[in-house]
Amino acid sequence: MPSFKQTFEIDMTPSPRLVKTLINLWPPFLGAGIRVSRIATDWREVDVSLRLGLTNRNYVGVHFGGSLYAMTDPFFMLMLMNCLGRDYYVWDRAGRIDYLKPGRGRVNARFRLDETQLAEIRHHTAGGEKYLPEMTVDVVDHAGEVVARVHKTLYVRRKKDRR
Template identity: 70%
Template sequence: MKLTPRLARLLINLWPPFLGAGIRVRAISSDWRDITVALKLRLGNRNYVGVHFGGSLYSMTDPFFMLMLMQNLGRDYIVWDKNGSIDYLKPGRGTVSARFTLDEATLAAIRANTANGDKYLPQLQVAVVDEQGEVVARVHKTLYVRKKQKRPGAAEAAAGALRDEAGTA
């Protein structure tokens, strides 16, 4: 079964860590190049001084670039989160959101840099904004991307074994 954006949105919104933190995926584009996530301030994600807990702000941004790359590059690629950091710029109050976008130039650079099987570490970032559009935090993500090496299929492996067997008999 193919993971459609609609099904992904439903599953992510029901995922216990996001559900418990109040993180909601608002939209996933049909081409997986645009995702919007929101987080309402509530008792369970507020810190000691009454603003968004920093861990919740980071959590709301964690998996999305990896998912977007996996869906856009396909099964021929290995994609992992390698590193992440967050710069807190101002207290987050009310509902905050993040909009992840992935453009063709980024995908082309990844494909070009991994064409020979080399790893590539693209650096992406997303802003977390409040209801007034002011940036509350900026999240920096480094991903690990490598094109999978081609393995001989079952037919080629069987043919090779037959050749080896015929040569020794």
């Protein structure tokens, strides 16, 4: 028999639209010039941009590397949390960035998750084991050239009471 909590559990997950608004108003992103332009209703796609300004340029006048990394930091975790649901723990485990060329002007990152990736994660965590998927996103300039490549390792585990 389901518990009271299971019977009357209300989904308090915020909508992608609300999350987008809150992220865009978050002071570290606002000050750095980072802007989320789109979060898909199914959480499988997120588009983020970063404009070059006085608050995020380095000594030689191009994008500060920390801002390039910051624009990519939370999104794979947020996407997985919302795609997998409340039955899973999802955390960032590790990250690294490869700077490939100087970033000038506005740069963009397009995050994508497909059903194959989600099925693989579900498969590896079905018995409660941890899984460490690695995901990559490119930061590209206005000409579509890759400025930086960000590699993220996430920690995913199915919750014990949800198996």
